[in-house]
Amino acid sequence: MIVNYSDEEVRKGEKSIFLAGPTARTEEEISWRLEAIQKLEEYGFDGVIYTPEYSSWKPKESYVDQAEWERSALKEATVILFWVPRELEKRPAFTTNVEFGYWLSSGKAVYGRPEGAPKTKYLDWLYQKDYHKMPCSTLEETLKVAMDLANSLESIEAFREPIVSLVSHKKVPTLTGYENKVEKARAIITTSKNTIFVTEMKDCFILPGGTREKEESPNATIVREVKEELGITVSLTPLVCVEYYHEGFAKYQGEGVERRLNRVYYYYGKADTLGKEHLTEYEKNNQFQRRECTLEEIYQQLGKKSDNVYKKFTDRELFFILEYAKDKGIL
Numbered sequence: 001m002i003v004n005y006s007d008e009e010v011r012k013g014e015k016s017i018f019l020a021g022p023t024a025r026t027e028e029e030i031s032w033r034l035e036a037i038q039k040l041e042e043y044g045f046d047g048v049i050y051t052p053e054y055s056s057w058k059p060k061e062s063y064v065d066q067a068e069w070e071r072s073a074l075k076e077a078t079v080i081l082f083w084v085p086r087e088l089e090k091r092p093a094f095t096t097n098v099e100f101g102y103w104l105s106s107g108k109a110v111y112g113r114p115e116g117a118p119k120t121k122y123l124d125w126l127y128q129k130d131y132h133k134m135p136c137s138t139l140e141e142t143l144k145v146a147m148d149l150a151n152s153l154e155s156i157e158a159f160r161e162p163i164v165s166l167v168s169h170k171k172v173p174t175l176t177g178y179e180n181k182v183e184k185a186r187a188i189i190t191t192s193k194n195t196i197f198v199t200e201m202k203d204c205f206i207l208p209g210g211t212r213e214k215e216e217s218p219n220a221t222i223v224r225e226v227k228e229e230l231g232i233t234v235s236l237t238p239l240v241c242v243e244y245y246h247e248g249f250a251k252y253q254g255e256g257v258e259r260r261l262n263r264v265y266y267y268y269g270k271a272d273t274l275g276k277e278h279l280t281e282y283e284k285n286n287q288f289q290r291r292e293c294t295l296e297e298i299y300q301q302l303g304k305k306s307d308n309v310y311k312k313f314t315d316r317e318l319f320f321i322l323e324y325a326k327d328k329g330i331l
Helices: 032-042 063-076 094-106 121-131 139-159 218-230 281-285 295-301 311-327
Strands: 002-005 016-020 048-051 079-083 109-112 163-167 181-190 196-201 204-206 209-211 237-247 259-270 289-293
Touching: 016 032, 016 063, 016 094, 016 139, 032 048, 032 079, 032 139, 048 063, 063 094, 079 094, 079 139, 094 109, 094 121, 109 121, 109 139, 139 295, 181 218, 181 311, 196 295, 204 311, 209 218, 218 259, 237 311, 259 311, 289 295, 295 311
Parallel strands: 002 048, 016 048, 016 079, 079 109, 181 259
Antiparallel strands: 163 237, 181 196, 181 209, 196 204, 196 289, 237 259
16 A cells, blocks of 8 residues: 655556545644554555645645645545544634535545534535435545445456547448447436436446447437337437447357457437336346446446456446546536
């Protein structure tokens, strides 16, 4: 485990937890982060701990430099742990409130506060609203939840795969010259509760959608598939068209081709209710299920071990488009 203090350069590209919360203002005050670091080491955490304090106590030399360091580390962190032992006179945690609101939608926040901590009701409500779980009430619990999430999110980094092209739907060229290719359409459908509709078959989480039929437009494909799988008709907006290769995919199909080019047309929209699904025999035979999940719940599913050889391919696809949608402000 490596502790990365704010008077050191921000480490990058490693599994990490940022310890966000009120900071000691005097040398005499014992920082809660010392206990957090000790416990994470006891729990066997093997990543980086970003702590927005100097390696030895002294007043911050530059407000701007400190703010820049924190912003960089918060962006880089795999998980942001918010622990708010607020005391209005000693540790008001005003900056923590701002950071909490700013980073909550990232899907990588874990939040806790002691029972009875003042002025935390709104933070509690936001966390329950966006993450559908209660705040942690002890530092130990908060640390363990953060460590589990960091380990889960780290496992899906392996799913990153070079993208052949990333273009708008209107600029997609004709798909020719590939021995093994497939075109699909999928949709990110969110709810007013900030959850996402996904489908599951044989341990794989997949966005609603499916394969484009011959002579069918991508728009027609996604409307048909959403109606079949979710039982609804919803207004959908084109997001992006992605092309990428599934290396080694075809060997599972017995096709003798090592690379399959995938073209996926992604859309996004909103809905709060589901209708009756109309499943194919294949879906019925492969334990098709519909789920409503938070972003965090989806990320925790990715990377889990499975006997299904297709899971690593579907996990890659889902991870990429969720990250893209977050960058575009859709999630």
